[in-house]
Amino acid sequence: MPNRQHAGQAKAATAVVVGGGIAGLVSARELALQGIDVTVFEASGHCGGCVRRHDVAGFLLDAGAESFATRSKAVSDLAEELGLGDELVQPDPAGAWLQLPESARPLPKSGILGIPADPMEPGVIAAIGRAAALRAAADKVLPLGNLLGKDRLSLGELVRTRMGHSVLERLVTPVAAGVYSADPDVLDVDSVAPGLRASVASHGSLQAAVGAMRKAAPAGSAVAGINGGMGRLTEALLADLAQRGVSVRTKARVSAVSKHDGEWRVESAAGTFQAQGLVIAADGGSAVDLLAPGLPGFEGLRPEPGPAVALVTLVLDEPELDAHPRGTGLLVAAGADRIRAKALTHATAKWPWLAAQTGPGTHVLRLSYGRATGKPESARGEDFTGWADEALYRQALADATELMGVPVADADILGWKVVRWTAALPSATVGHRDRVAAVRELAGTWERLQLAGAWLAGTGLVAVVTDARARSRQLAAELAAPPS
Ligand SMILES: Cc1cc2nc3c(=O)[nH]c(=O)nc-3n(C[C@H](O)[C@H](O)[C@H](O)COP(=O)(O)OP(=O)(O)OC[C@H]3O[C@@H](n4cnc5c(N)ncnc54)[C@H](O)[C@@H]3O)c2cc1C
Structure with missing residues (x-):
């Protein structure tokens, strides 16, 4: 069902999406669903960004992301819409292990980001030792002091202060490295564990907060995958976009965007295009490169490279x-x-x-x-x-x-x-949420522009898909309204 208008119909609004990762492809689909004529520009020779398959020894394997979090239905809903509903699979329940300096042992399962809901659980004691477990359990009675009132708080500081050094080094640091490729001391707690700070405040301890959040999470595995690999999500999105008449141009790096007479002009390796709406779904550094010439304030908001x-x-x-x-x-x-x-x-x-x-x-x-x-x-x-x-x-x-x-x-x-x-895992470093808010505010000074992607939404497919859908729906609504 191509998206082109027919004789007698009003001319469809137009939009360009910069970046053919999951954020860009989801944005393009959402805009096309609203009847907008969309063109996607992807710098590399293939779409999907971190979500694609490659051939190793004759097997098609995920080259990047291989699962998605089940805490929200964002990804499974999308997969269902794309006809992959019956292909969603659970990982083996055996779970991961921890490699400690002296030995390897199963990772305790009751935590969030490695923070235990019960520090006296046998698996936790085995991993950190009884003395360290007792220190961690003291979290339950230690006063909260002014820790939670801090303007900026790292995951490392929260865990070290409440549960001690061993929980941080032996449980949380390895999980943070596996998920975020970053040390907990640089990670913004509000970005990597939204709601945790407020939950600690209301429950009085970190362990009670983690326990409550675990209880509220959907039953079953914390992650799921797709039979054949997560790369199938990209392939299904591309097939869906083709069916909707969306033009996807690869090897088409966008080098400049500017606004003239209310229309966006997009200069790319595939030529210059005009469109009424624009979604920039590239990594943060590339997005700032495109936006700073028109809005110099963006230069100061350039994200640290992940x-x-x-x-x-x-x-x-x-x-x-x-x-x-x-x-x-x-x-x-x-x-x-x-x-x-x-x-x-x-x-x-x-x-x-x-x-x-x-x-x-x-x-x-x-x-x-x-x-x-x-x-x-x-x-x-x-x-x-x-x-x-x-x-x-x-x-x-x-x-x-x-x-x-x-x-x-x-x-x-x-x-x-x-x-x-290189640019695929933006660091959610301390102060991240404030920087994201500043980026959104500055971008808001330009009409009919939306920014999507992990550098703002947060790392992980749930965050990226949810945000891209919301941003592109907002752009579609703007395109439906007369320009102010
Ligand atoms: C190794 C690895 C494993 C991961 N594992 C998981 C996992 O198991 N589960 C999970 O939920 N998440 C995982 N993630 C994170 C998740 O994959 C990402 O958060 C998400 O895919 C980011 O999507 P995106 O579209 O924002 O960015 P990207 O995938 O980085 O896509 C951005 C695209 O923009 C293009 N681009 C950049 N500049 C321009 C330009 N000027 N013009 C045109 N195009 C441009 C790039 O070429 C790229 O294709 C993993 C990430 C990595 C790197």
Whole structure:
């Protein structure tokens, strides 16, 4: 059902979307649903951004995101609308493990971001020791003081103050590294755990707040996936857009946007286009590059670059891994110095659909490298941008051996690939929410402009999809109204 108007019909409003990641594709679909004639410009040769599949040793595997949070129905609703409703799958319930400096053990399951709802739970005591668990339990009786009234509060400061150093280092730091590629001391608590601060205030302790939030969460696994990989979401979105007559141009980096006589002029590698509405759904740095020439205030709102992340995927023959020795994978705690990876996903243990494809004895391991520490990167050895692919591959073999407790050698490998992400994981650093509000306010001075994407919405598909839908609906409403 192409979106073009027919003779006698009013001319459709037009919009351009800059960026063909999930935020851009969802925005384009939402605008097309409102009858708007949409063109998407994507800088690279393929759409999807962090959500796409690649071929490793003959298997189509996710190159970036491989799941979505189930705390909201944003992604599952979208998948259903795209005909993927029957393809939604749950991960294996075994759950992840923690690699501590001295040993590996299952990650306690009762927490949020690694913060335990019950510090005296046996799994927590096993991970941090009895003395540290007792210190963490004191959170229940310690006065809140003025901690929650602080203008800016990091996840690290909240956890350290309420539950002590061990909970932070041994439980929360590895989870934050796995999810945000960042140290809890740089993460804004209000951005990564919205509502937690208020919940601590109303429940009187961090553990009670975490317990209440866990109780309020939907039953079942905290994440879900798509049979065949999350990349299918991008493929389904592209098929849907094609059906709606949306034009998607790849290798079409947008180099400038400006407004003339109430219309946007968009200059791209594919030529210059005019449109009435504009969504910028690029990463934060690229968005500021486009907006600052017209609104100089944007230069001061340029986001800090997020951590450079490298993902090494190994496909290997190793029957010993059939026993899933470390659940669905491991998060690596600080102090496990022999290991350079921050997390390992045993994808064939986590996703039964993938194990069915590879068959017994063949496995997929994904190891991720790089995190924002807020300290000089080289001092902690957390920046892998200078590493050649081959060096990262060798490191991944050593790390996989150490983490899985099973020798993983070059001779076992059927195929491997390194994918690097530079601007894909914006850091939700302390003060993030204020900066987002300032960006939104400044962008609001231009009519018929909306900004979408993870740098403002927050990392993760739920946040990105929810925000992109809301922003593009707002733009559609603006386009339906006469310009002021
Ligand atoms: C390795 C990895 C694993 C992840 N795992 C998960 C997960 O399991 N679950 C989860 O929920 N989230 C996960 N995430 C996060 C999630 O994937 C992202 O938050 C989300 O996909 C971001 O979407 P986006 O559209 O905002 O940005 P992006 O995906 O970064 O897309 C932005 C697009 O804009 C394009 N662009 C930039 N500048 C221009 C320009 N000037 N002109 C035209 N195009 C431009 C880029 O090429 C890119 O395609 C992961 C992220 C990474 C990197």
